[in-house]
Amino acid sequence: MNDLMKTPKMTPRIQSTLKHTVEVPEVMYKASGINVNGRRIKSLLFSTDVALIANNNADAILSVYPFTPTIQITNAIIGVARQPVFVGVGGGTTNGARVFKIALDAELHGAAAVVLNAPVHTEMIRELSRLVDIPIVLTVVSLDEDLEERMLHSGARIINVSGGKDTIEIVKALRAI
Template sequence: MVAKESKFVPEIKGALRNHVIEVPSIIRDCGGIKIFGKRIKSLLFTTDVALIRNSNADAIIAVYPFTPQPLITQALVMAADVPVFCGVGGGITQGKRVINLALDAEFKGAMGVVVNAPTANEIVHKIRATIDIPVIVTVISEDEDISKRIEAGATILNVSGGKKTAQIVRNIRKRFPEFPIIATGGPTESSIRETIQAGANAITFTPPTSASIMGNLMDNYRNE
């Protein structure tokens, strides 16, 4: 068998924009998910506008531990130059408000909405009936009834199970060979590789904070 020749990819950087958050290159090994014609393999997990504007991730997954606000959704979508998947609640925020936030996110230009693990299947069903963009349902446990989630209208599963993420992905993939799965890759290249091999189509990467990056930069300045 003849080895497939790798193609040369020219890379262009600016003098002022060559310092960016780069997602681990191993993420390119996953197959990706094609959404509205765009193939997405890597998602940056952040709501930091500065990081969003200075990253090579294919998309942004913006979920935060507060009640979702349309103004925040608008700011994130306007700031990003890649697709944004916005959190619309489902944990602290419940009921009709989640449905309204999902519709508002679609109107503001989000490529998809993310609901938290506690979201009832009834709410998932109503969101699916209301919007046309993907409904991404978060899965945090092996005990989750995935069949019910899919029946309710989940478009994509977002697996975030900590150390058990790869195992959860593997179990889902055995039962649903072609269903789209986004998963957290973990802190190391080996953990990302394991999650991809388990069957994840796309990987979420958590970047360092702006404070830690700034701290390292200041250390370099002090040593010059």
Template sequence: MNKKVYVPVVESELRRRSVSMPQVIRNASGIIILNKRIKSLIFSTDIAVIHNSNPDAVMAVYPFTPTLTITQALMSASFVPLFIGVGGGLTSGNRSVYLALQAELLGAYGVVVNAPIKNEVIKDISSSLDIPVVATVVSENDDFEGKANAGAKIFNVSGGKNTIQIVKKVRDIFGEEFPIIATGGKTEESILQTIESGANAITYTPPSSSEIFSAVMKNYREFK
């Protein structure tokens, strides 16, 4: 018999203003990585947001050349597993391999490579690391088999409005066992549709610090 279990909640007065992952993400199967089950990932490099949120993991990918300084800062702010970007577009080749190895030594749970990366570089990274390589895919025409054969252990599907179709195609090719992380969109309905299409875990993009602070300042003005 299934019995609904009451979950007590203990809150902090000073931490009420935090970023909570959409509850619907709990419907995902999750991916067990290094003995931790991960269903929700926050897509952010904002240390303040990361420190005041409740995801299972952090997806820290940014549009600049990856550096060890940024990796160290993000590792210090995150209480949960961190998946860090190590290039694949502008930054690639041996530099990406070195950045990936440094990320592993600092404690990252996985490294994320961008969609343009060559399969040869994925192979070099995967053969150098013990943590998984997460390969970002953005199109139905991506070389899924080539990336998987090169050593990508997880796909990070980020295809905008086409994300669900890409997830379905990956499932058609690899079956239900290949791990898929995917962007879920902004609504609970779109997140659930992404899960139902075959995604095991969902990345959630939180409001920015400026957006959160804008609402705070509005309350302050009204209070005065």
């Protein structure tokens, strides 16, 4: 074996003087990630800021916000992102038929996944999973939720844990299922 094969791979780094990039921490490259429709995702940028979305090196965008979702916002985010977008479609204040329409529209405009807020009812997730072909991301915020029902029987394919100080405990409980 020659010396070239023994040395670790070095990736040349080329950067523009005008284009600046928000970079994820190097440690993200050690993560196993998740494969979504053939694309491995190790890092997500959680933002609705189109300037950040257009200038980052994350593997995907997680875009949820505390307002009624609109296709204009979804299209703006999908339009500037260079990577898959997981877009919020409601599930709390915004619910019912409106969520179904927003989710289907998001899928048809190129979203990689739709994200539902924690208060959404399990039956609504089931119905949505029959309507859209892209993964449903369910946000879990509390140990008070029926985690087994939400994780195994709802139709959601990805769980987004957003539990504040309880996040580690929620993740442990989900892993135990």
